[in-house]
Amino acid sequence: MSSLLEKLQQSVLDVQAKLQQDSSAKSIEELRIQFLGRNGLLPALSKEMGSVPPEERKNVGIAFNISRKAIEEMLQDAKDAAGAVEAKKNSIDVTLPGRLANAGHKHPISIMIDECVNTFRRMGFIVAEGPEIEDVYHNFDALNTPMDHPSRDRGDTFYFADGRLLRSQTSPVQIRVMESQEPPVRIVAPGRCFRRDTPDATHGMNFHQIEGLYIDKDVSLADLKSILQNFAWEVFGEKINIRLRPHFFPFTEPSVEYDFSCIMCGGKGCPVCKNSGYIEIAGAGMVDPNVLRNVGYDPEIWSGYAFGLGIERLAMLRYRIGDIRYLYENDVRFLQQF
């Protein structure tokens, strides 16, 4: 019955040869049916077992199992290989760039204004606004600015032919608010200001300030210092301490300038703070009694503080932007960083 063994052997060889020719999923399935299926060759050959002499049956049986297993394995291997190819055909390059959703960007000046405004809103302030084209009264006179104060000069402030001006500070908003309501007042006023500075790395033709004003009974310099310290902690982090220094502004008395401990070195001294450990931030003070009188508030009853912050300066410090002009150039490579 060697012919049965030969047939088995031939079957294995045939499957191998055919797989070499065509290893597609379709061909694999055809081969399975042809050789292993219910009506396939191997089940047919198994029917010939009866004609095998009993002494050879054991060997032929073993041969049968080996052949079946060999064919099954070949088909499975081929199937796996085909599957891998198929899988590869469907796979994508996950490293290709994604299709970006259109994401907008807020300008750093807006970021800074919003942060300041939101911080002060948390402390009970609301925002007030005023015109950018101002009159001399609101920008200077009502703010107790002496008639011959240099800031009134045409070299420092922009004027129109009719004598009005572009506000040089947000402080006139203080006056407009106080004129329009009775105390108490608790406002901040972010806005654009104009000074006749020649543009350079730290000066532009306009800049933004945020003004704060609180008028109430018994407001003290300690309240001012505390609100400024809290602002520093909220917006620049809890490591920032403030320092007040006496200064002079016509519309506040006492007047102070306030510094942050250097946000770079923490106060040890570095080039940013010119080794002083402090960075000058802005001016503030207790509202001058003359200013209160100018708007009809009785300085014997009401007192208050005012402060101003330079928005560009804060943004430049926070983001370490070296030149103020970048803020107004609007290069998208700049804008998309924020």
Next chain:
Amino acid sequence: MKISKNFLTQYVDIDCSLEQLCDKLTCAGIEVEEVESTEVVPKGIVVAKILERNPHPNADALSVCKVFNGTEEVQIVCGAPNCDAGKLVPLAAVGTVFKDGDGEFVIKKAKLRGVESFGMMCSGKELGLNDDHSGLMELPADSVPGTPLNDLLGADSCITVEVTPNRADWLSHYGIARDVACLLDTQAKLPEITIPEVKDVPERYKNLVTVMDNELCPRYTGRVIENVKVGPSPKWLQDKLTAIGLRPINNIVDISNYVLMELGQPLHVFDLDKLTEKRVVIRRANDGEKLELLDGKVVELKNRHLVIADAEKPVVLAGIMGGEESGVTEKTVNCLIESAVFFSSNIRSSSRELGVSSDSSYRYERGVDFDMAELASRRCAQLILELAGGELVTPLVDVSVPRPAEKVIPCRFERINKLLGISLSGAEISAIFRKLQLKVSDETAEGCVVTAPLFRLDLTNEADLAEEVARINGLAAIPLIPVTSKSVAPLRKDAYLKYQILREDLIGLGLFECYHYSTVSDKTALSDRRFKIEDVMILDNPLSLDLRCLRPSLFGEMLNTLERNIARRNLNLRLFEQGRVFCANPKMFPEERVEMCIMMTGSRHPELFSAELAQDIDFYDLKGTLEALFNKRRIVNYRFEAAEDARFVSGVCAKVVINGKCAGFLGEIAHDLTKGFKTTKKMYAAVLEVEAVLNGTQGKLLYKPFSMYPATDRDVAFVCDKNLEYSAVIDFIRKLKLAHLEKVELFDIFTDEKLGADKKSMAFKLTFRHAERTLTDDEINKSYHALRESLANKLNVELR
């Protein structure tokens, strides 16, 4: 102002380090901007004592010395003949840097003929102090080893301080010393001034001073010294001046500068013999009079300028600058010392107008001490007599208005404490006033009366006194207290919130926010073609003519930003700005309003990597952005109408109408406005009135229920006239009010030759749905057929 430490210590004892002094000054309101220590010799050179001198084993000319440098003994090989044990000499330690022309050389550890040497002992010439190179410079026997040689040589420190405009009294060394004394709890002392007493004005000087305008010149004093010898100043005086950046000229001029820096009183010294009739007349200039100033500049004067004249002509621009002719020179024999008070505003305006300023005008502008005129004159006379000889021949010729009254300010201690948030006792507060040389009187438990001396013109009210208390007590001593949020007005009254939200909406639509300057050129302003130059607000004193316009629109600068980005190869741009714009024509717009501008160009999806998918932004991207904004803000009643506008390409422009009012325009930017932009892509812009957008929202936001039942779609396609607008079709369908029609969507639109040149095909998907049940086919078909019929018969389209 520059302060020299050595200069300052003449008037106050400073028993703290330079660093501490600077800190105290800054915290008292005299902000230190810069400290420069002048180095006479390089840093690192100290006094050293030679302990032993031994011969060098390998060289007869050299000695090996043991030297004590203040901290340790070091070995130095030395070639000088005088390096004997016991002598005190300068030692440059290892690491000391000597400047040598433009280069430098550093003292290193070295082996000299086999023997190690740790530094260099120096001669006077090596240190650049003198020409003596015969041997080591020998220092006084009482010098302490280890002392920096700079200290021994009296090297100075120059402190630059910022003086606020209210504190004219700080513009002198004595003035600063007054506050330093207060901060260091000591006394400032004026120099001792003695001059010979002269009783009468000699007959020849009877008309020495005539003041014609005592409003502009409230006080003028003159003093004559005859027979002076003009020459160079002594070294001490030259050093004092160079330390604060002044150039020594001659003894007389140097003295007047010195007294200015010492006492803050500007002085002028005339060569009396050059003054016609040897007298001065203080008067307003005659219109057209000319004066050649010290710096060579010739100014033409007006009646508003005050001059010092002689009997004939102006010789000095009062308080600002001397004339070329009347100044002191080497030939001067007789001189007149002027020490005067001028009206500060007049000095300031004259100085600004004529473009001439000086150390004198700087002080007069801020106001000088009425009392100081006399003292400074005495001081100047004293020094001239000391350093230039001569004889004082007149007493002080003083032409003055009555001395101004000192300001008397009542002070309530409780009020001061309340304003500062501190609690000092009355005694502590009045002690601060006294230390500041303010007069305190009528002191009670509740308060006192403070009289401000004439050098403190800045003190006028109680708040000013509070500042003095805060300043001297220290702002660091103001306590931090809990911040309580106090709402005095509701958030809905917040003026900024609406703009903040609109900005967030625009950013949410994928736009990049821009900020531009408000001042623009004519060209930029007028590129928004709605405006003519007479509609634009023009500055009277712009920085340059090129920046004289206030932007009438955001369009112009945004266009510049497009160009700038494109030039830098940033080609895909979606930008916006929300900002104030200005208009001079009330018929067009209010003077100030808020506008928004959007500009877009480039690829719709720049990061698409399949070429066939790369599409350029077009009109409908911009329009869709606005529609998305309106939807977000619940602006329902809006429409886009075809329009023509000079800013946009004809036919690719629409007017935005919100609630029946024009809110702005959008379209493809006119090609002549973008000529030269280095891109082939089309550019689109929208300019809208922000108020129109903010006010466009109608009704309250209320939840609307929606159907849970299935929807059924039907399509309808037709051929129509090419000019039939989409909105006409939609409006037509809407007006039919078909039952159960939920939604109409355009899904195809095309033109084709087969349809005819003036025809197009449109196809719509109709969605039908009922709120409470599933619709039947019959119901849907009824509506659908009604629509088809109406389209065919009333809109006259050809159904397909």
